[in-house]
Every structure is written in C-alpha cells, then in structure tokens.
Amino acid sequence: MENDLLISVVTVSYNAVTTIEQTILSVINQTYPHIEYIIIDGGSTDGTVDVIKKYADKIVYWVSEPDKGIYDAMNKGVREAKGKYIAFLNAGDFYYNQDSLLQLIQKGEIDNDPDVIYGYQIHSFNYGKFVRKKMPLVYFKEFMPIGHPSSFVKADLMKNTMFDCSYRIAADYNFLFGLYQANKKFKFVDVIIADFESMTGISSESNLLAYKETAIINGCYGTLKYKIRYLKLYLSGMIKKITRLLFPKLALTIQKRKRRKNKEYLLLDEFLLDYNK
Known part of the structure; x- marks a missing residue:
C-alpha cells in the first residue's frame, strides 16, 4: 500500500455560508495525512469567502471568482490538483467520519492500481438518512450506480478528459460512464465515505433535465421507453409539488415511505446494524 499517496479533494461552492464550514471541517479533520484540499x-x-479564509492555512489552493457553472468550477479544481486521485466534496456534503479516507486507502487495494475507487454514500433527506446499496456497475447503461462524492478517480484520467460542460447536471455521469465503457478498473470498498445532501442539490430540483441528459448520454433519448418514463416523471413531479404545497407533512410521509420501499436504499440505522458488526 502506498502510505504517502496524495489525494486531491476539491470543494465547489457558491453562496454556501450555512454549509461550507461543515464540509471544510470534514476534510481538514481527516486522519489520513496526505490530502491536498x-x-x-x-x-x-454571502460570507462564504470569509469562512474559507478562516481555514486558509489548511487549504492548498482556493479561489473565488465567477464561473460558467458547477462543472466549469470542478474543471478548475482538476487543473490545480496534484494528487494521484481526485475526489469532489461540494459545499453541503461531508465525509462520514474522520477515518473515511484512511479506511478508503487501507481497503482500496491501491497496489492493484484501480482507476476508480468508491464506497457507500449516505443520502440525506429532510425525512431521514438512507444508504445506497452497492449496485452492479452494469447499471451505468441506465443511470449512475455509484455516488460521485464517494468516488475517487485517477487524476490523469480526469485531466485528459475533464467534465463536458454542455451538460448542466449529468456531466459526472457522462465522465464515469465513459470510464465504464472504456473498461477502466472500478474498485468498491466496504466503507461509508460521504454524506450527500440530497434535498436541495441541482439534480433534485431538475429531475426532468437530469433524466433527459442521462438518456442522451446512454443512448436512450427519444425511445418509447424514454418518452413513457419522462411522462411519468413529469406527472409525478407535478403531484409532488402540489402535495408539498397543500399537505407538507403528508408529502414527507409519502416520500419516506417510497424511499423505504426502494430496493436501492436502506435506512441508515438499519444499514449500520450490519455495517458496525
């Protein structure tokens, strides 16, 4: 194992004064010592920059300037990164505990030179926390089966390709799907890596666009299956919106019930019963 392997962690933020500090602390307090932040x-x-300045001595590089969107900002981070692997932990997200990256390195079989290392990801909703189960990578043909904040990609692969900023929401899926199609080596580690804020993220607010971009990338766009699914998402979104406005408590109950029935997810408390054994 390469004990001195450098990991570059990139945080992208914009007017995130209420969440950026938790994200920063979760990175700089990691027990793994070789992190470039x-x-x-x-x-x-809104004061985000003041929070960043507060921890400037723990940050290798930071900048505050206009960009052309989240993936343009991520590409800026990629260009500055010097580590062997690059990870993205954006404002509002945080690492599960102080040992997350240490455990990742210990279990990631770095000597076998994986191209992508990834682990479990917590999805935080205002009705509870859920862990997404390990998904077969073949699902890349339909959607993103791994969590981006819980993934670590070889820097040379990122620097050679970068994110395609023509996608507003699914550029990360486009990039990782490309690695999957190229038969790059993905390594799963049995570690909870990150807690992902799943209520206010751009994909949660724009499900239809996210689905459209995903379908364009995987070749499903325009098919009958796509049109039926798009219509279902549209109608479901309208019903959810109306329910949230008129019956907010009922909306949360329904969302939690649906999430519990979703076979991809487990309640965090239930997941931890086996995870902590």
Missing part, C-alpha cells in the same frame, strides 16, 4: 468558489457574496 482545493476550494473553487463561484464568487460568493
């Missing part, structure tokens, strides 16, 4: 801020005006 980079923050790319989009020119925040």
